[in-house]
Structures are given as structure tokens and as C-alpha cells.
Amino acid sequence: MSTPGTRPRGGEPAREALLTAATTLFLRHGYAATGTDLVAATAAVSKQTLYNQFGDKESLFRAVAGAVTARAQGFAATLPEAFAAAAAPADVEEVLRGIARTYLRTVARPEVLAVRRLVVGEAARFPDVARGYHDAAVVGTLAALGAGLTDLATRGLLPVTDPAQAAEDLAYALLGPVLDRGLFRVEEPLPTPEALDARADRVVRAFLAARHG
């Protein structure tokens, strides 16, 4: 609807631009040292639009974290159906590969890593935001993954004695090194989608090999 460059953005594009600008500026200058004037100018929206969309700087920070937790919750919500697609033991590897690939691609994104850095760095100021992020993006996803593995075990498709532990093992083998590297090495590109898929496939193979002995 709006024509970029000819008038200030409003609505959803303005919201997205403000979230992106806020993430970048909070990371570069710190939350405390970043004024909403600069966020609005960087997003090419008026300060009034910022306040209409988000209320104040703290709400803007919370919205930045909330956008990523919403994405994580979106992924977790797809898991029951994804696990249900396995109808026979022979389907399990392909189903887990698909889940692992999607999980890794959902997390290993520059904008997700940026928000993770921001939430971790500001955890002393906003402990409730950091806790909420961990609840939604880590605990919630692991719970959904554990429920899916329980589903496979219940239907006799995969031997899983401790689904919560198995979900944790799978998730950290998959994401741990990629997240760590991405959090610290801000100037290096993330793995390509193809490299992420290859990682997902390898981790799933090892996960299944450990379960089948």
C-alpha cells in the first residue's frame, strides 16, 4: 500500500522496520544508550509511529524478544503433526530429518541470533524477558520435541526410555555449536542452508544409531 521512500511507513512494515532497527541499535550501543529518536530515524518512521506501535522503549525491547519467541512457538506448534506423519518405523528417520532441518533453519538466522545476543546481554536489566525467552524458545520447544518422541515411543516406532532427555540430547547436538558460534562470531556468515541440512541429517543419524545400538 505505501510507497517506500515517498512517505513515512506505517502499519506492519513500520513495525518490522522498528523491530529490526531497535535490535541493531540496542546491540550496537546498548539498551540504555539508545534513544527512541534514533530508532525511529533508523527505521525511517516518525517517532509518533514508534509510540503508536510500541508505547515506549521498554515495550519496544519486549516486542523485539517477543517476535523471536513467537517464531519458536510457531515451530513448536507444528511438531505434533510432523511427528504424527511417521506411520511406520521406516518413516522415522525421514520425519526426524525434516523436523531437525526445520528446527535448525528456524534458529540459525542472523535476526534470531541478534535477538538472542540482545536478550542475554540485557538479562541483568530485564530478567523476566530473558526468562520468558528461555521458557518459550528453549523449554517450550524441548517439551514439544519430547512429546513428539513420546508419541513415537507409544506407537512402537522408536525406542525412547527418557523422552525429555532424548529431546535435550537431540536439540543440543543439533543447535549447540551453531548457536555458540553464531553468538560469538558476529562477523562470520552462518552456515548455508545446505550445510545446515547436512548437519541436521548427520545429527539425526547419530541420534537414531545411539537409540538402536
Added chain:
Amino acid sequence: MSTPGTRPRGGEPAREALLTAATTLFLRHGYAATGTDLVAATAAVSKQTLYNQFGDKESLFRAVAGAVTARAQGFAATLPEAFAAAAAPADVEEVLRGIARTYLRTVARPEVLAVRRLVVGEAARFPDVARGYHDAAVVGTLAALGAGLTDLATRGLLPVTDPAQAAEDLAYALLGPVLDRGLFRVEEPLPTPEALDARADRVVRAFLAARHG
């Protein structure tokens, strides 16, 4: 030498107090918003002592990160001897348990997690510090762990086809969930030393079970 409370601290105690105060204040207020006056006052040392010890605020930040990477390098340096202590296949589990327990206790400490939060949060400002931290505390430790597993494999004590991958698997299964939780949930206590040891033992058992089929 100095008597606490009667005169400003100098030397090593002053250095430690400054590093602790800087970590806390940088996390609470952000690097940019934290003045060296406040750091010196919080550490109960003179500003002159701060400048004598660290030069300037940026050098102080680098020293905060450096203290943790030095600790990680200290742990990695103990690994060749620790792995060498396994003389027979029956020794491997106990040796790995000892290594895993020490590794976990080295990392799962409030002051290490605080510095990790700080380095991650300021990675956009100081990408070289974050990269150096990852090199020393993650890449370097994984390399030493991989070399130790290669040593075990070479001496016929443990079947390891890909030592680098095995080191990564072991490290992330051990540390991943504890670090994640500690980074985000700043107000919750870390696991007790006993709980950390139990985790280390469990992860080593699973690691060995996966290798022996």
C-alpha cells in the same frame, strides 16, 4: 599486605575487585553507560588504581573477558595429562568422568556466565573480543578434548572414528543446557556441585554407550 577497609586496595585484590565490579556494572547498565568512576567506587579503589591496572575502560573490558579465557585455557592445559592417566580400557570411564566433572564445574560458575553474557551482549561493539573468547573458551577446549580422545583411540582404549565430532558431542551434551539456562535465567541458582557431578557422570555413560553400541 593491605588491610581491607582501612585504605584503598592495591595490587592483585584491587585488580580482582575491579574485574568483578566492571562485569556487574557493564551487565547492569551496558558498557557504554558505565563510567570508570563508578567502577572504581564500586570496587573501593581509586580511579588512579583503575588506570594503573588497566589503562582505560576498553582495556578493562578486554581484561574481564581475558580472565575467563585464561581459566578455560588453564582447564584445556590439564587435559593431555588427564587423558594420559587412562592406562587400560577399564580406566576410560573414570578418567572421562573426572574430566567431565572438572569441565562442567569450570564453566557452570556465576562469574563465568556473567562474563559470557557480557561478551555476547557486546559482540557487536567488540567483535574481536567475542571471537577471541570463542577461540579460547570453546574452540581451544574442544581441540584439547578431541586430542585427548585421539590419544585414547590411538592407544586402543576407546573406539573413536571422528574425535573432533565426538569432542563436540560430549561437550555440548555436558554443557549446552546448563549454559543456556544459566545465561537466560539470571535469578535462578546454578545446579549444585553434586548435581553437576551427577550430570557429568550421566553424560559420560551415554557417550560411552553410544561408542560401544
